[in-house]
Amino acid sequence: MALLSCLALMAAFPAPDLEGLARNDLAAKLGLQPAEVRVVESKPVTWPDGSLGLPRPGEMATMALVPGALLTLEAKGRRFRYAAGGSAVKYGGPIELDRFSLLYLEPNERDANLNGNLMRCSVAGTNPQTVLSGVSSFEPGGKGRVLATRRTSRSGFELWLADGRSGQARRLHAASSYGPLALDDQGSRWATVARARIGGGWDVVVGDASKGAAQTLDGPEGALIDRLAFHNGELTARSGRSWWLRTEAGWEKVGTEPSEYDERGWMMLNRSFSLSVSTAKGKDGAPETVVEKTHFSGGSTPVAKIAGLEFRRMEPLAGGWILVCGRRGEQDEAWLVQIDAGWTLPCLRGRLGSVRALDLPAPQPKPVADRP
Numbered sequence: 001m002a003l004l005s006c007l008a009l010m011a012a013f014p015a016p017d018l019e020g021l022a023r024n025d026l027a028a029k030l031g032l033q034p035a036e037v038r039v040v041e042s043k044p045v046t047w048p049d050g051s052l053g054l055p056r057p058g059e060m061a062t063m064a065l066v067p068g069a070l071l072t073l074e075a076k077g078r079r080f081r082y083a084a085g086g087s088a089v090k091y092g093g094p095i096e097l098d099r100f101s102l103l104y105l106e107p108n109e110r111d112a113n114l115n116g117n118l119m120r121c122s123v124a125g126t127n128p129q130t131v132l133s134g135v136s137s138f139e140p141g142g143k144g145r146v147l148a149t150r151r152t153s154r155s156g157f158e159l160w161l162a163d164g165r166s167g168q169a170r171r172l173h174a175a176s177s178y179g180p181l182a183l184d185d186q187g188s189r190w191a192t193v194a195r196a197r198i199g200g201g202w203d204v205v206v207g208d209a210s211k212g213a214a215q216t217l218d219g220p221e222g223a224l225i226d227r228l229a230f231h232n233g234e235l236t237a238r239s240g241r242s243w244w245l246r247t248e249a250g251w252e253k254v255g256t257e258p259s260e261y262d263e264r265g266w267m268m269l270n271r272s273f274s275l276s277v278s279t280a281k282g283k284d285g286a287p288e289t290v291v292e293k294t295h296f297s298g299g300s301t302p303v304a305k306i307a308g309l310e311f312r313r314m315e316p317l318a319g320g321w322i323l324v325c326g327r328r329g330e331q332d333e334a335w336l337v338q339i340d341a342g343w344t345l346p347c348l349r350g351r352l353g354s355v356r357a358l359d360l361p362a363p364q365p366k367p368v369a370d371r372p
Helices: 001-011 020-031
Strands: 037-047 066-075 078-085 088-094 101-107 117-120 130-133 137-140 144-154 158-163 169-175 177-183 187-194 202-208 214-217 227-231 234-239 242-247 248-252 267-268 273-282 287-295 300-308 310-316 321-328 331-336 343-350 356-358
Touching: 020 066, 020 078, 020 088, 020 343, 037 078, 037 177, 101 331, 101 343, 117 202, 130 144, 130 158, 137 177, 137 356, 144 169, 144 177, 144 356, 158 177, 158 187, 169 187, 169 202, 187 227, 273 310, 273 321, 287 321, 300 331
Parallel strands: 177 227, 287 310
Antiparallel strands: 037 066, 066 078, 078 088, 101 117, 101 356, 117 130, 137 144, 144 158, 158 169, 177 187, 187 202, 202 214, 227 234, 234 242, 242 248, 267 273, 273 287, 287 300, 310 321, 321 331, 331 343
8 A cells, every 4th residue: 555655656746857957957058959958978876965966165965865867968069067866957067178177265254364265166166175275366377286375464475385186285485465476387387476575676586396496586677567477488477468578688578468368358269360358338238248259350250248247357278168257246256158159157156256277177076876
């Protein structure tokens, strides 16, 4: 009798079509029809809790094992991760961007010096992990390493190098204040603009973490440096729209952007097209972020718009994806934009500071066990 009652309940409340839910969810995110999305792999697993292996910052989850599946979906030739379990599905981002993590600052109201916690997560905004506590600003580099500043008092800061792979960190330098930071592709050579004491002048300080020594240099004459970067192993400095290259003889003005993108909203795509990202006024007068392809002849083609977002910075990732960051009211937001397909996918929202990409594989969903 009990078995018959159970079967009657199962008939009245059939198990949800989780694959269908995932297809519908991804289709809605990409502006496609569900028929244009297909499930290419479904792996039965058991999830450790209600987050289904994809927890988001600040999210609370039920603490019980959940039978489910790890899904791979495909749309327009690109693959996306989903987790399914119970009656829910969760989006896990484009699989082709698994090599990247996102970095952001998590506010820490208890820190007397107003530092936050440097966090990293997936490009979908899931699986957050702490990289370094007590951070006021940061700059990602190569080999999964991050250059970070820590405020220690009203007039004191320290410079740290954190390793996102091992979780280890080491102190490099101390100063009264720091400006722009730079870390090379090997995650070893670093540079910053620093003021040794209150009221003192600003100098360029360079060092090599593998050697432990730091050197103080004069900056380009008359320039207020707003960015430092290593290009092809050489240190460059930017002031406004002018660039300088550091040589053995000193600073040499090179005039134009030495790389193929400017985080303020420009990127070279090929010989014929560049990409621009800017803020415009929407129909309701509110800001919107506009992404366009511009031909060398002057014509432009719309790629995507993000309504309500005031653009702040961008950076290229891989496979035609870019990371776009901005402000919506009092909140920071980070988005993925697929410049070939015109897709816009939200990553993070909150009091984040600057969101940056780190070339280090993000934490992935970890089921307790596979199921037969």
